[in-house]
Amino acid sequence: MSLAERVETAVERLNNTIVDRPRAVIIVFLLLTGVFVGGLGSIQVDAGGLDAFTEGLPEQEALDDVNENFGDPFQPDTETTQLIRTDSNVLTKEALVREALVLERIAEHGDLRMEGASGPAPLIAQQLNPSATAPEEYRRTLERASRSEIRQTVRELEGNSQFTGSLSDSFNPTSVSASASITTISHGFPANVDNDDLTAIQTDIQEIANDMPGDIRAFGSGNTRAEISQSMTDSLLIVMPLVVLLLLFFLVVAYRDPIDVVLGLVALVMTIVWTFGFLGYARIPFSQQMISVPVLLLAVGVDFGIHIVNRYREETERGFEPIEAMREANTQLMVAFIIVTVTAVFGFGANVISDLPPIRNLGIASAVGIIFTFLIFGLFLPAAKLVSDDIRTRLGIPEFNSTPIASEGSFLSRLLAFPAQVSQYAPTVIVFGLVLSGGVVGVYGAGVDTSFENEDFLPPEEIPAYLTELPEPFSPSEYTITSTLNVLDNKFGNSQGDTVKLYVQGNFKEDHALEALAVPNEDPPESFAVGPSGQAEVQSIVTVIESHANQDDEFAALVARNDLNDNGIPDRNLGRIYDELFASSASAQAEQYLTEDYQSVQLEYQADADVSQTEAAADGAELAEQFRSEAMATGSVVVTTTVMDRIFQSAVQGLVIAVVLTAVFLVIIYGILERKPLLGIVNVFPILIAIAFLLGTMRYMAITLNALTATILSISVGVGIAYSVHTTHRFIDEYDATTGAHEAMMTTLTGTGGALFGSMLTTALGTGALALAITPILGNFGVLIAMSVTYSFLMAIIALPPAVLLWERVHQWDLLAHLRSAQ
Known part of the structure; x- marks a missing residue:
């Protein structure tokens, strides 16, 4: 057959x-x-939205390692909520006092488990009164300070990246003004907390914020998932x-x-x-x-x-x-x-x-x-x-x-x-x-384009009228996540290019390890040749060492004794230099770029504002290949690309x-x-x-x-x-x-x-x-x-x-x- x-x-x-x-x-x-x-x-x-697509990617795993090992103002295993405030000027005395009052109200609710906060009001209050460690003390300090004292304090904090990073791009230290700010609240529960519980907590925070003047939005992973x-x-x-x-x-x-x-x-x-x-x-x-x-x-x-x-x-x-x-x-x-x-x-x-x-x-x-x-x-x-x-x-x-569709001789059949x-x-x-x-x-x-954006997964900022007029239970809910993200993009986006991170692993106590990190920066790929002489603009443990040496003569002398070619980068006794750095006032900055075991570093490269994300990611991968140690380009730009x-x-x-x-x-x-x-x-x-x-x-x-x-x-x-x-x-x-x-x-x-x-x-x-x-x-x-x-x-x-x-x-x-x- x-x-x-x-x-x-x-x-x-x-x-x-x-x-x-x-x-x-x-x-x-x-x-x-x-x-x-x-x-x-x-x-x-x-x-999960975007997260489901990045699971298992080497670039995402490298970014996770970077986020876990470097520079988080709070404990890495805790959840946070951002309070995004928009106003004509969020740096006036009245606005700062109201911000501190919101934090005080949140702290009074024990079930919200607030452990700390970082933003304009806490940072200014702590600069005015170093002993102020709680929201109530922030509010009292700000209430007692004069407007001129607050303005002077803001100017003093101009060089503090944590402070300027919490303010919108419109921040002007001369006029002491900004149209938006972000205050980050840390909570005393693990990052894997039940999503429903997290959503409920951030909803409660939003209700507290709604009772205060001004536009304050509570934003966190719970809102997004919900x-x-x-x-x-x-x-x-x-x-x-x-x-x-x-x-x-x-x-x-x-x-x-x-x-x-x-x-x-x-x-x-x-x-x-x-x-x-x-x-x-x-x-x-x-x-x-x-x-x-x-x-x-x-x-x-x-x-x-x-x-x-x-x-x-x-x-x-x-x-x-x-x-x-x-x-x-x-x-x-x-x-x-x-x-x-x-x-x-x-x-x-x-x-x-x-x-x-x-x-x-x-x-x-x-x-x-x-x-x-x-x-x-x-x-x-x-x-x-x-x-x-x-x-x-x-x-x-x-x-x-029981006649068939389009019977023979019908108009449709013809x-x-x-x-x-x-x-x-x-x-x-x-x-x-x-x-x-x-x-x-x-x-x-x-030539069709490819995209991978939060906006693809999120509801639009404005739901069409023909949907909002539907009867219950078909009428859609009110959504705020997209408008909040638009505020973040409009207020806190900047004119600079994207940032590409390099995650480098090796023994950084070896002689010349720091020199090896600096070599690729002299002739970088085109996307990163943004310096005055075509060199890369990079933040790393090397820049932290240079910055601290400019402020501490004793540390500067230690670096100079171990700098064999007199270029400001130590070539030997690196373990002792790291020990001194981590024991100094620059330890917080050092932790953002070097792990405590001295086996991993993070380098942040600024890309040209005119290059696309694809070009920046490709050049980041090319740059990683130039390092002697094991290196991988990562960051949100690289993962997205x-x-x-x-x-x-x-x-x-x-x-x-x-x-x-x-x-x-x-x-x-x-x-x-x-x-x-x-x-x-x-x-x-x-x-x-x-x-x-x-x-x-x-x-x-x-x-x-x-x-x-x-x-x-x-x-x-x-x-x-x-x-x-x-x-x-x-x-x-x-x-x-x-x-x-x-x-x-x-x-x-x-x-x-x-x-x-x-x-x-x-x-x-x-x-x-x-x-x-x-x-x-x-x-x-x-x-x-x-x-x-x-x-x-x-x-x-x-x-x-x-x-x-x-x-x-x-x-x-x-x-x-x-x-x-x-x-």
Whole structure:
């Protein structure tokens, strides 16, 4: 028995099981649904935002080591809350007293576990009165001080980086003014405190701040996680009911029978239960990106359902009894469903190769979900349809409308067949035009940008009015996180370039270890050549030693005795120099750049303000290679750029893998089943043109490849290839029964074309409903997937007919050549 015969036999057995034992199939599926229900309670919600994408990155691990080892004004294992204050001038006596009063009120609440505070009011009070160590003492000191004393103290603190770092860019020491300030409160609980508890604490702090004059915002990790989590909940509450309503509407339009609509809804619910149950059992966290999975599966499920019911109705119209009609419909559709499912798994599952955990999890969930969709709509729904029709017949329940979509002779059927009608006149010209236009648009779209920003995950500063006017419980919550981040960016951003950190490990007590740190600074990469003579501007343990030597003559003499080349950098006895430095008043600064075991250092390089983050990160990596000791470039700029690179790589690799696997599979499957392997290439042609147009649209609309939209290219293959597969599979059936490709394609588009049109509408509008999600990352994905589906459908009816006509010519040439060789 040949492989093709074995496949046909297996499909026939499966089909016979569905048709001959439908009740047994229904019972098995209901039992499995009960099993998956058990996994729903184990679903984990991940509101980590950007953190989930940086997990496991070497650059992030280096940054974590830097943050743990160097320069934190509070204990590294404690949580903090920032009080961000904006006013006309936050450095007036009255403003400082109010700030101290807020800290005093917070300290009075023992459950907030305030251990300390750092900001303009505490620092000025301590400069005025070194014995002031508590918020109440800060307030009293500031109340007793005159305005001129406070102004003079501010000028004295101008050189204190901790003080100036807590003030906005508008800080002017001459006029003693600033439009914003940050006061950081340390809490006496660990950094891994329960997120709900942390959110409650920061909410209480905000309520205390609200009772005081001025704009004061309490900001911390608890707020961020809480609002990301809440935006996920709000997005689900807004999107899912709308998706269900849209799908219900299209089910009614497509099925036009209440019993069939109920069957479709039951199948949809089972699909979601199975998928979410799997997520629970597999311990795959549900993140913002995962919101797209149920929407995709619902849309694809309706697509499958429309095809099976529509094809079943076509067979009944031809005079078949229900069992034989379903047997015939399933025989024709089962292979197409399997092909669509496998290609969709390739498209969705291609994201599994991503180095980024959220994208990898999305690939796993969507690939498994599409398999569940096939099983439920390809096996359960036909069985349920047969049983329901049998019960309907026995009970005498009439059918409301059982005609297929786009019956032959209808306006829709004629419209869908128009491209095939035109293609017969100049298929080569049409294919060439499509290749040319697709190539031009694809080259343009290749310039699409990549982004990785907090704003992608966070709710917008202003929620659109059409969402805020929704009734409860659909009306979204009030969000403050984005406006707070905008304040931080506007008030505390600066005109200088980004900072790149180098984390260097080695034995820094060895002679000349500090000289080795300074050597690369003389001829740095272009991004860091910002000094007067083209050298780098860097803060390190070397600059701390130089600064302290300028203030302490005894220490300066020690450095000079051990400076062999008289350049201000000691070359020997480094252990003793470090000991003296850590025992001096400069110890706090030294701890920011050198660990206590003298085995690790941090260097902070200032990049040119005109260079991009990508250039700064690349030059940081190049600079790290110039160090004799083990060095790694890190910092937020480097981590962000690394994730952006991996997002782009995921998009390209996912697309290539999806297209190659799909093409190879289709060539093999059409070669085995139909002995027409080239149809596999023909099948892929429309989706390539569709993706080219999708990329061009993304760039034109300024939609970037981000943490979710990076998956759109491979997902487009998985979703879009279905339109070509269904069309090609129906074409093969008709081609074998007619005299030519043109007639077969005309019949195909007047029959299957109607189901394709219906499924395109449901998928495009269903997934497009994501555009109403709270967060931009979901909104953009919804827009793109809707456009992808639309392009895929259009190319299936525009690009596939001329490509099939060209295939027929090649196929006939092959047959003629074979006949001639046989003669």
